[in-house]
Amino acid sequence: MPIITLLTDFRDFYPAAMKAVILTIAPQTNIVDITHGIPPQNIKWGAAALSFTAPSFPDNTVHIAVVDPGVGSERRSLAIRATGKKTQYLAGPDNGLLIPAAKTIGSFEVFEIFSRSTEKPSPTFHGRDIFAPVGAKLSLGEDIHEMGVPITDFIELPTKAPAISNNILTGEIIFIDSFGNIITNIPEEIAFKFVNYGETVFLEDRPLPFVRTYTDVNSGKPLLLIGSHGFLEISLNRANARDYFNIDTEDIIQITK
Amino acid sequence: MPIITLLTDFRDFYPAAMKAVILTIAPQTNIVDITHGIPPQNIKWGAAALSFTAPSFPDNTVHIAVVDPGVGSERRSLAIRATGKKTQYLAGPDNGLLIPAAKTIGSFEVFEIFSRSTEKPSPTFHGRDIFAPVGAKLSLGEDIHEMGVPITDFIELPTKAPAISNNILTGEIIFIDSFGNIITNIPEEIAFKFVNYGETVFLEDRPLPFVRTYTDVNSGKPLLLIGSHGFLEISLNRANARDYFNIDTEDIIQITK
């Protein structure tokens, strides 16, 4: 049974409208929701959630991701074939949403989808009218080369690469989860060049012990750890780091010694 | 693999309790959630969401819909067979919830379900004890004529039919989605009798350009378009029309030239 995942910022009946299309084209598909809880039009958070999750799915999974403030404009529609330990497919808008996941999976080819549909897609719902049919066809084994033309000038999100300088570790917040855990783009490898387990660093002058798990500090206390996604995460044990630090998504983060 | 969809105003573990019943009777069913985010007991919004989504599902899909403030009272339980391009089944309370979807699918027959169950249904959870078993049996191909008696006096929601008079287009708000888009019951055909692309009309004295997609106006600006569901929709580009117009679900809407 082929697997198609969905990640959107849609609520209400919109994800189900995509599923109706998928199941009409590919009735035996196992559709898995990655999340529909991305904050409206927050491409960066969507890209992070997709890159944390998509690579763990089985070989030949198709991921349809739609966080798409530019729907109906000139922005292109993409299908991607990514190959690492496994081969996976991605479909979604050309706004940077898919690229971090594709990179995490391995090497990848990007195709601009051309529509050969006789029906005109709704200018407000490409998730249903373009990406769902493309994803369904990919899950049935249709050749991605027949769905579009290869491109190399796809859009990538601007990012602040993590860096260490003058005893400051700088990175970017890429997701804040519903527990309030603040997830950065600082990978394990870089984190360990800056700090070792047992040491304490600082965020906004507040001490952050670097530990292995939440319960290594007292309840309500802040901490720094490598999250389950492999990136540096600022948390509180049994409490909300987002509220505690009053931090929001767009911020650059600076951790000091 | 037969498909059963669920649309309810249930949260928590209640939809899963319905799925347990369905999978016990029909283990190979593919259960798809349309939405469980209908505001509690808002039959009108549930009916709109169901009518927007159900007709797109494959042939022989069974839709179980439960927004049911009258549960346990004398209100009747319904099963419906609707036939247009496809045949679809609906099960739910006799309170108007199912009828707009049935009409959208095509012609339809309505049956009052009679319970032959030896176990008494919970007077507070017909979704689990009546509609889930009926839906599961319909998905297995059981004959709807054996499940109830045909009726014609089923309940329909009162609606304000869309109308144009004296340069005023009047309709009803039938759903407001989580982006804050205000969806009316004014279909494309009637909308185009009132306004053409490029023209500007007014809601509460505020200008509304009639456009094809959100990005046709500047960020934060209001607009009017035909939504992906085929009905007139009042939106803002990248912002929330519900908040902007301070409009709620029960309102009649009047668009002026």
Next chain:
Amino acid sequence: MPIITLLTDFRDFYPAAMKAVILTIAPQTNIVDITHGIPPQNIKWGAAALSFTAPSFPDNTVHIAVVDPGVGSERRSLAIRATGKKTQYLAGPDNGLLIPAAKTIGSFEVFEIFSRSTEKPSPTFHGRDIFAPVGAKLSLGEDIHEMGVPITDFIELPTKAPAISNNILTGEIIFIDSFGNIITNIPEEIAFKFVNYGETVFLEDRPLPFVRTYTDVNSGKPLLLIGSHGFLEISLNRANARDYFNIDTEDIIQITK
């Protein structure tokens, strides 16, 4: 097709990360979400929701439940085989979460899972790295005796057993649903020793008629009934009992004559 259910307090992409692991090990699994809406780290509510729902699933269903404030600490990981009318499996942390469901199913054996994995589990996400693989293997028919060692000193949640004395019925609130219905741990049998249909009792000096269903009182009025889960429930017809009584989860409840 084997069934695995998930109940967690995870939001965002975390449940999907568990599904990726499950589908990699057991690709033909039907994964059903019981709920991911448990309030963060509220073991008691998670245990109630699981015990209300899990026992209704088909024979050999595997339930993975993770509400786990102690993740990464010394708390043990459990797999349970419960047998009553059906056999069901449970996997989750040793913090009391699984036990009420196991008891509701029937008699049960508890195993402490030992990890033979070569990969080290993330110290913050045992749902993905321990319970998802264990659940997937159980769904494939692997022998639970080979996954761990039997224990009898598993943790149980402290509870206030329901009791009647001096015309006071005392119990505990174990769940408040999203309609605001307050669910107690007082089972039907005990409730009927205290009150009969048609009688009125009191909560905080406010009258509560004991009825069969919500619509037996006027809109906005409080009532007492046996909920669909079989326990005494305090509700309002078409309104929110949680708000009306200003009651929260940790409270003991006392109903007076």
